[in-house]
Amino acid sequence: MSAAIQAQVLEANRRFYAAFEALDLDAMEAVWERSSRAACLHPGGAWLIGWEEVRRGWEMIVDATSYIEVEVTGVDAWVEDPLGWVTCVERVRGPDGQVAEVAATNIYFLGTDGWRLILHHASPVIRAGAFGAEPA
C-alpha cells in the first residue's frame, strides 16, 4: 500500500471531520459522492441510502446542533485502489461539555474529482473494551 495514497485517504477523512465539526453543509456536500450508493448511518440510527437521504440526515444534524467538537482518534487507513477505508473513534463533545465516544467506518472512492466519501457508519461505544482491549 502506497504511503502517498494512504495520506490522500487520511486527508479526505480530515476534510470530512472538518466539515462535520464546522457544521458546514456545503463542505459536507463537497466531501461526499452524491450518488445512489452513498450510505450513512448515525449513532443508533437506521441506514440512510442514496445521497438524498444522506444529505437530509446531515441537514437534520446541522439544524439540531449549535456547537460540536470532534476529536478523531485511533485512526487506521487502508487502500485497495480505487477504494480506501478508515476506522477510527470520534470523541464528540457538545456545548454542555459532555463527550460521547463514537466508532466509525468511512469508505472513500477515488473518482475523477478525487477521493469522495461513499459510506459513513457511526456507532455508540457503549462497552468500551468489552472485547479484546482489556485483559480477561
Added chain:
Amino acid sequence: MSAAIQAQVLEANRRFYAAFEALDLDAMEAVWERSSRAACLHPGGAWLIGWEEVRRGWEMIVDATSYIEVEVTGVDAWVEDPLGWVTCVERVRGPDGQVAEVAATNIYFLGTDGWRLILHHASPVIRAGAFGAEPA
C-alpha cells in the same frame, strides 16, 4: 457493476451470516481474511483490529451464546474491484425470543482464495427511522 460479481459478494455475505448463526468458529475463520487489517466491531463495542483480536471477539460471542437466529434484511451490495461492500440490517433473535435490530457494514476483499471479509461493523438500531425513514 457486474451482476455476477455482485452475486459473489452476496454469497460471501451469506456464508458469513451462516457461520454466525451456526456459532461455528471454523466456518467464521474460513470467511475472514486473517490479516492485520481485519477489523471488527460488535454492537456497542470497541474496534477489534487484526485477526487475533477479531478471532477472540468471535470466540467470546460463541462461548457466551447458546442459540441465535440471524435474519438478514435490507441488503445492498456494491463492488469496486477488488472490494465489495454490503450494508444490511440483522434481526438477531436469542433463545428468549427477543429480537434485536443491528445495522451492519461488511467489506470483502477478492484475494487469491476468493472473497474474504476484512471489516464487519455492527451497531444497535436504537432509533429506527430517526433519520430519513419516517415522515417528519
